[in-house]
Amino acid sequence: MRLTVIGTGYLGATHAACMAELGHDVLGVDIDPDKIASLRSGRLPFYEPGLQELLDRHIATGRLRFTTSYEEAAAFARVHFSCVGTPQSRGSDAADLTYVDAVIDALAPHLTGPALVVGKSTVPVGTADRLAARLAALAPAGAGAELAWNPEFLREGFAVRDTLRPDRLVLGVRSDRAEALLREVYAPVLATGIPLITADFPTAELVKTAANAFLATKISFINAMAEVCEATGADVSVLATAIGHDERIGARFLRAGVGFGGGCLPKDIRAFAARAEELGTGRSLAFLKEVDAVNLRRRDRVVDLTRRLCAGDPAGARVAVLGAAFKPDSDDIRDSPALDIAVRLHLDGADVTVYDPQAMDNARKTHPLLGYALSAEEAVVDADVVLHLTEWREFRDLDPAALASRVRARRIVDGRGALDADRWMAAGWDFHALGRPARSSAGTAVRAE
Numbered sequence: 001m002r003l004t005v006i007g008t009g010y011l012g013a014t015h016a017a018c019m020a021e022l023g024h025d026v027l028g029v030d031i032d033p034d035k036i037a038s039l040r041s042g043r044l045p046f047y048e049p050g051l052q053e054l055l056d057r058h059i060a061t062g063r064l065r066f067t068t069s070y071e072e073a074a075a076f077a078r079v080h081f082s083c084v085g086t087p088q089s090r091g092s093d094a095a096d097l098t099y100v101d102a103v104i105d106a107l108a109p110h111l112t113g114p115a116l117v118v119g120k121s122t123v124p125v126g127t128a129d130r131l132a133a134r135l136a137a138l139a140p141a142g143a144g145a146e147l148a149w150n151p152e153f154l155r156e157g158f159a160v161r162d163t164l165r166p167d168r169l170v171l172g173v174r175s176d177r178a179e180a181l182l183r184e185v186y187a188p189v190l191a192t193g194i195p196l197i198t199a200d201f202p203t204a205e206l207v208k209t210a211a212n213a214f215l216a217t218k219i220s221f222i223n224a225m226a227e228v229c230e231a232t233g234a235d236v237s238v239l240a241t242a243i244g245h246d247e248r249i250g251a252r253f254l255r256a257g258v259g260f261g262g263g264c265l266p267k268d269i270r271a272f273a274a275r276a277e278e279l280g281t282g283r284s285l286a287f288l289k290e291v292d293a294v295n296l297r298r299r300d301r302v303v304d305l306t307r308r309l310c311a312g313d314p315a316g317a318r319v320a321v322l323g324a325a326f327k328p329d330s331d332d333i334r335d336s337p338a339l340d341i342a343v344r345l346h347l348d349g350a351d352v353t354v355y356d357p358q359a360m361d362n363a364r365k366t367h368p369l370l371g372y373a374l375s376a377e378e379a380v381v382d383a384d385v386v387l388h389l390t391e392w393r394e395f396r397d398l399d400p401a402a403l404a405s406r407v408r409a410r411r412i413v414d415g416r417g418a419l420d421a422d423r424w425m426a427a428g429w430d431f432h433a434l435g436r437p438a439r440s441s442a443g444t445a446v447r448a449e
């Protein structure tokens with residue numbers, strides 16, 4: 001089938017390449033000419049494991065092409081996926097719907113025959129209803145130009161796998177025709193036996209925001225437990241393992257640390273709470289404000305701990321920050337806890353050096369005042385404190401003994417609970433992890449914090 005994918009960012013570029021992998025003829029559309037030029041030349045403008053290979057393969061098969069022209073898009077296909085951003089609005093918690101509206105406004109006037117526009121962006125409940133009316137009003141095809149809502153659940157770092165083998169597909173549809181077309185698009189995925197849930201628009205929209213709210217709540221729950229552990233000397237990692245054995249709770253998404261960042265969970269819980277307030281049901285989601293607050297307090301905790309490890313005054317101290325991306329296996333630095341902490345310590349006067357395996361270009365562009373190194377080994381030279389803030393495998397595999405000779409003081413804060421404390425302590429490091437008793441190289445608890 002011929003499809004277009006409008007908006008070729010993290011979601012759209014992945015969706016476009018994966019749809020080509022399923023056998024469709026795909027035209028990717030974006031208003032950013034540089035992005036389209038890059039994709040056309042076979043260069044993925046961001047890092048996502050496995051995606052470059054799909055891009056290469058399907059530019060070669062001719063099943064994947066790119067354009068900036070909506071006219072060309074409308075003529076190319078009857079099914080159009082809309083994957084543009086829905087960032088947090090400036091000055092409020094609500095989602096900025098400018099881009100999803102702009103897609104309808106740009107595409108609809110070219111839709112002279114039957115068409116299905118499929119929203120994949122994460123939007124406040126009620127958006128699809130509004131867009132459906134806008135589409136029918138602006139398209140020459142009138143009601144022949146239909147809307148569907150098909151929220152996306154992929155995780156960065158696993159985007160290709162999550163698209164080709166999702167846990168479920170959710171289709172918000174208003175007609176048998178829309179459902180049939182989407183079943184045809186996803187036929188190879190459905191053939192793997194994954195669950196398909198069809199729903200009305202508001203339910204489809206809410207499934208997405210509810211899923212992200214639940215995931216964020218789970219992370220903030222364990223981080224709230226970390227706060228209690230810090231006040232009592234208990235160990236949150238043992239606690240998480242123990243409660244995670246209960247299948248009703250589950251072990252996943254219980255990693256305590258500096259909390260969630262990225263282009264999704266933080267802005268999505270804020271937009272969800274803001275939407276609930278608009279709907280007069282603000283109290284139902286008031287807890288999401290606390291989820292947000294717990295999350296941000298974890299960043300404060302690392303900043304405070306680092307200050308204390310620098311004898312109260314980080315001015316002039318050298319701080320090595322391992323990690324800039326909001327999570328490993330991604331170069332995405334949107335709302336990255338690592339960079340937030342790095343900036344705050346820089347503003348305190350610390351000499352901060354950042355290293356990340358993939359996010360250096362993005363970090364340098366947006367945070368030009370921070371120092372950067374080309375490797376973890378280089379970043380830690382003369383450091384008074386090392387902060388581990390994004391759990392790349394490369395950092396887990398570091399040799400603490402080799403790093404020990406490079407730093408000024410052997411102090412590490414594991415903000416992701418991912419390093420092997422015993423290995424680091426055996427190499428003479430004082431080891432601090434969130435929600436766990438700090439331990440000195442002598443194996444005794446350090447109560448510096």
Ligand SMILES: NC(=O)c1ccc[n+]([C@@H]2O[C@H](COP(=O)([O-])OP(=O)(O)OC[C@H]3O[C@@H](n4cnc5c(N)ncnc54)[C@H](O)[C@@H]3O)[C@@H](O)[C@H]2O)c1
Nearest residue numbers: 007008009010011030031032084085086099102121122152
């Ligand atoms: N990134 C993820 O992992 C992920 C996963 C699931 C859902 N989502 C949701 O998907 C949406 C997109 O997220 P993203 O991370 O891909 O954002 P992004 O910023 O990486 O990509 C958005 C793209 O849309 C383009 N664009 C903006 N206006 C346009 C227009 N009028 N016409 C065509 N293109 C336009 C931009 O140039 C950009 O390339 C958001 O709603 C997000 O919440 C993202």
Ligand SMILES: O=c1ccn([C@@H]2O[C@H](COP(=O)(O)OP(=O)(O)O[C@H]3O[C@H](CO)[C@@H](O)[C@H](O)[C@H]3O)[C@@H](O)[C@H]2O)c(=O)[nH]1
Nearest residue numbers: 152153154155156219253254255259260261262264326327
């Ligand atoms: O136990 C955990 C798990 C995750 N995180 C952090 O939470 C954030 C989000 O992680 P993850 O959910 O894996 O990444 P995203 O790519 O942002 O994916 C989320 O947001 C997407 C966009 O809406 C959804 O599609 C996905 O289903 C949803 O998991 C990252 O900063 C992680 O470091 C933790 O702190 N502890």
